[in-house]
Amino acid sequence: MAMIDDNSKNQIKTIFEQLKEQVNVVLIVKKEECETCSDTQTFVTEMTDLHEKLVLEVLDESDDKAKELGVTMYPAIVLLDKDNKDYGIKFYGIPAGHEINSFIMGLIEVSGAGEVLPDDVIARIEKINKPIDIKVFITLSCPHCPGAVAKAHKLAFMNKNVNAQMIEANTFNEISTKYNVSGVPKIVINEDTELLGDQPLDAFLNSIEGL
Amino acid sequence: MAIDFSLNIGATKSKRVESDKLYDTLIIGGGPAGLNAALYAKRKGLQVGILTQKVGGQVLDTKIVENYLGYSKITGEELMKEFEDHVKEYDVPITDEIQVKKIECKEYKEIHTANNKIYKAKTIIIATGSLPRMLDIPGEKEFYGKGVSYCAICDGSLYQDGIVMVVGGGNAAIGSAIDLSRIAKKVMIVHRSKFRADQILMDRLSELENVEIYLGTVINEIKGQSRMTHVITFDKDSGKEKSIDVEGIFIEIGHIPRTECLQGLIELDDKGEIIIDANGETSEPGIFAAGDVANVKYKQIIIAAAEGAKAALSATEYINKGKH
Structure with missing residues (x-):
């Protein structure tokens, strides 16, 4: 049975008309001890089937390419552009529920059709000159989470020093406990700076600039 | 695993408001x-x-x-x-x-x-x-995001089989308690006076077996270490304070x-x-x-x-x- 119903598929197809260039979607799965891998594969397959500019590649964790992408948990989705350039945009866990929105926004972003930010904001993002790692912990039932994920991914897309990951807190219980996640979206920047809630881009940038 | 989707992106981007117009x-x-x-x-x-x-x-x-x-x-x-x-x-x-x-x-x-x-x-x-609205009690700010939440649909699923508390007596509080009862092992509702939620919600609440209700009760303090572990309640009738262990507290007081x-x-x-x-x-x-x-x-x-x-x-x- 299809995971995404026809009505949603039609809506998503209309949104995908915004896609500019090809996006190479890489799904990395693990054969054992991965409860959500097969569901995620069905989901990503159905999503990428909705537009010809979306090309899916499924890798096993043992694959060299998977290792090169620096993936540490499974399932993981990495979005690469048409030239296979890696912007450091990752989704750990299935981006279903509310998170389908950040997944779609990520695809549009990497295709080159993301929202253009005001000049002053672009300048601030371009100035980031040290390695920044952003983890955004989410739950699938959280309406505020996709906004936070999309902003983190946008920063990663715009500046090569920034890597950003969505982490589904219920799937990755261990790391969520480690980061003491009991409210979402929880944004962790470079391990020690924490933000809670769907913060404006300005708050992300203030935190990054303060590091 | 149940999968559903909440698509909320429009097909078109809207224009932006111009600052010179x-x-x-x-x-x-x-x-x-x-x-x-x-x-x-x-x-x-x-x-x-x-x-x-x-x-x-x-x-x-x-x-x-x-x-x-x-x-x-x-x-x-x-x-x-x-x-x-x-x-x-x-x-x-x-x-x-x-x-x-x-x-x-x-x-x-x-x-x-x-x-x-x-x-x-x-x-x-x-x-x-x-x-x-915040309760404005000690520990509330400190444990925000560390057990204290104002969004049950966002954070509820993090308390699978846990023990949680909802504060409030209106529709939002009762609605959250009903949702949380499906996730958590036990849900306690604490409210300072009487319930004012719609009868239809109260009827649904009364059918739930894992919900405990404390009326005429206020929360005096939220306590814990790296995250909250318990609350101190005050029963207005008996005048007694009590410590109750909870992993999360959802504040829905307007x-x-x-x-x-x-x-x-x-x-x-x-x-x-x-x-x-x-x-x-x-x-x-x-x-x-x-x-x-x-x-x-x-x-x-x-x-x-x-x-x-x-x-x-x-x-x-x-x-x-x-x-x-």
Whole structure:
């Protein structure tokens, strides 16, 4: 049975008309001890089937390419552009529920059709000159989470020093406990700076600039 | 594993509000009041734009809405998507991530934002809504995001088989308790007085076996280490304090109006809500208010939306009379 119903598929197809260039979607799965891998594969397959500019590649964790992408948990989705350039945009866990929105926004972003930010904001993002790692912990039932994920991914897309990951807190219980996640979206920047809630881009940038 | 989707991206991007243009009316806020005000103003032929932090407002935090006429059951997010799509059909520019710093009344009204932009309009409709009210007790701020939550649908699933507490006695609190009862092992509801939720919700609540109710009880303190572990309650009848172990506490005790950008420009009542007349106009001519930020007693989606329409029609009349 299809995971995404026809009505949603039609809506998503209309949104995908915004896609500019090809996006190479890489799904990395693990054969054992991965409860959500097969569901995620069905989901990503159905999503990428909705537009010809979306090309899916499924890798096993043992694959060299998977290792090169620096993936540490499974399932993981990495979005690469048409030239296979890696912007450091990752989704750990299935981006279903509310998170389908950040997944779609990520695809549009990497295709080159993301929202253009005001000049002053672009300048601030371009100035980031040290390695920044952003983890955004989410739950699938959280309406505020996709906004936070999309902003983190946008920063990663715009500046090569920034890597950003969505982490589904219920799937990755261990790391969520480690980061003491009991409210979402929880944004962790470079391990020690924490933000809670769907913060404006300005708050992300203030935190990054303060590091 | 159950999989569902809550798609809320529109097919088209909306235009942005321009900072060098003079609008007939600018609406601050993108909840039901703001969106409906935009719809009505635009249909009247006004040049209108919406400046908001986020489209959707606090309805997004409501899992299921069952009392908006025409929708017997819809998620808060879906309802807001319907509202937004409806407004977008009219090509209303919307700029989100806006934080309004202050409003000035000069030749025209000026809206100054945190990123140093100035937007100009002949009239303004304030529909900034409200923020969750805090208990204002020791430990609440400290453990925010460490067990203290104001969004049950966001954080509920992190308490699988856990023991949680809901504070409050209105529809939002009871609705959250019902949702949480399906996730957590035990849900305790603590409320200082009597319940005031709709009977239909109370009936559903009474069928649940893993819910305990403490009425006439207040929370004095939230305690823990790296995250909260227990609360200290006070029973008003017995006058006794008690320590109760809980992993998470969901605070649903109402909202406070968001008027921080007004800085004395407009008269507020003792609750901090904007005083409006029967037509939605504030003490400042040409500035209107609608929805939860205004002193309309009942905070309901349909009332906020209707108040938004009223404010837009009043703004239209104001402009047509050439008062600006």
